[in-house]
Each structure stands twice: as structure tokens, then as C-alpha cells.
Amino acid sequence: GDSVTQMEGPVTLSEEAFLTINCTYTATGYPSLFWYVQYPGEGLQLLLKATKADDKGSNKGFEATYRKETTSFHLEKGSVQVSDSAVYFCALSEAPWGANSKLTFGKGITLSVRP
Amino acid sequence: DAGVIQSPRHEVTEMGQEVTLRCKPISGHNSLFWYRQTMMRGLELLIYFNNNVPIDDSGMPEDRFSAKMPNASFSTLKIQPSEPRDSAVYFCASSRGVDEQYFGPGTRLTVT
Numbered sequence: 115g116d117s118v119t120q121m122e123g124p125v126t127l128s129e130e131a132f133l134t135i136n137c138t139y140t141a142t143g144y145p146s147l148f149w150y151v152q153y154p155g156e157g158l159q160l161l162l163k164a165t166k167a168d169d170k171g172s173n174k175g176f177e178a179t180y181r182k183e184t185t186s187f188h189l190e191k192g193s194v195q196v197s198d199s200a201v202y203f204c205a206l207s208e209a210p211w212g213a214n215s216k217l218t219f220g221k222g223i224t225l226s227v228r229p
Numbered sequence: 230d231a232g233v234i235q236s237p238r239h240e241v242t243e244m245g246q247e248v249t250l251r252c253k254p255i256s257g258h259n260s261l262f263w264y265r266q267t268m269m270r271g272l273e274l275l276i277y278f279n280n281n282v283p284i285d286d287s288g289m290p291e292d293r294f295s296a297k298m299p300n301a302s303f304s305t306l307k308i309q310p311s312e313p314r315d316s317a318v319y320f321c322a323s324s325r326g327v328d329e330q331y332f333g334p335g336t337r338l339t340v341t
Binding site for chain 2: 155157158159163203216217218220222
């Protein structure tokens with residue numbers, strides 16, 4: 115079945131440091147890929163997504179590129195802020211993305227950014 | 230829009246009691262999802278509905294769990310009887326067609 119593997123956490127960085135969070139996936143078809151973020155005490159919210167190979171999703175300074183050849187969707191940000199402290203989830207959905215599709219999530223990784 | 234609304238936000242109950250979690254999806258959304266989040270197992274999809282019809286309940290842990298969606302604006306997740314291992318944060322999410330899923334704030338359930 116489908117699965118998503120994220121790097122082990124937690125991750126602690128200083129403000130303005132470069133961030134990379136690794137994510138790889140296993141899927142039988144051509145999935146859409148997502149990064150969700152969960153701030154303390156809140157539900158998850160979509161950060162960015164990519165629906166086909168070589169697409170780059172971007173939002174709030176975060177980027178991730180859909181790499182079919184390496185089955186990866188690593189999350190990057192050039193300069194993190196304290197406000198980026200949260201839990202980050204990589205997820206996939208089998209294409210075509212539609213009302214009957216469901217998300218498969220990775221275990222999530224906690225990011226803490228020090229001032 | 231108020232977003233996905235869940236109630237209660239916190240629930241503490243004793244083992245053996247019935248627990249009912251409630252969810253109001255965003256108006257106009259036709260898919261609804263129930264998730265459970267724990268430190269050990271991460272985020273798990275329990276069940277999801279499309280147009281009020283259950284599509285996939287393979288994630289429901291056992292017969293003690295049941296979910297209903299009597300109309301487009303309301304869903305419940307019931308645990309009867311509850312056990313300590315059911316302690317978790319339960320999230321409801323909704324979506325419209327091909328759009329992203331919007332999550333509610335969650336219900337933190339503690340079973341003693």
C-alpha cells in the first residue's frame with residue numbers, strides 16, 4: 115500500500131538557518147504530494163502541494179519539488195523564523211485527486227526554532 | 230467562514246463510558262474525514278464520507294467505534310465502551326471536490 119516516510123525528529127535550528135525536512139513515498143500510481151503544518155494546539159493546515167512530477171509547491175518561503183525518480187518531496191526554507199516552530203507532515207493522495215481520495219500521512223516532525 | 234467546528238474541545242471520561250465527538254464541516258464541502266492522532270501511531274485516518282455516505286471505514290479500530298453523517302452539516306464519532314487506549318486527539322476535516330482538506334481544532338480525549 116501507499117506509505118510516506120519522514121526523517122526522524124525533532125529538529126532544532128537557530129533563527130535564519132536553512133531548513134531541509136526529508137520525505138520519501140511509496141505509491142502504486144501517480145500520487146499528489148502535500149506538506150501540512152500543525153501549530154501548537156491547532157489542527158493541520160495545508161502548507162503547499164504538487165500534483166505531478168517536477169512540480170514545485172511553494173508558500174510562506176517554503177518550497178518542495180516533486181521528484182518522481184527519487185520518490186521524494188523534501189521541504190526546504192532558506193531562512194527559518196521562530197514562528198515556523200510547528201509539526202510538519204508530508205502526505206500523499208493517489209491521483210486523480212478527487213472527492214473520494216484520502217490522504218496518507220507521514221509521522222510528522224517537530225521543528226523548534228531558537229531566537 | 231467559521232471553519233470546521235468540533236465539540237467538545239476536551240473530554241475526560243472513565244473507562245466503559247460512551248463518548249460522542251461532534252463535527253460540523255465547512256458549508257459546501259462534500260467530503261468529511263475523521264482522524265486520530267497519538268504519539269505512538271501518528272495521524273491515522275479512521276473513516277471518511279462523501280456526500281454523507283461512508284466510503285472507507287477500514288481505519289476504524291474495532292466495533293467499539295462508529296461514525297455517522299446524517300446530513301451534510303453534521304457528523305459524529307462514537308466510542309462505546311471507551312478504553313484508556315482510546316486516549317488521543319481526534320480531528321475532523323472536510324473538503325470540497327478536488328480542494329484541500331481543512332482540519333478542525335481537534336478534540337482531546339482522555340479515558341481514565
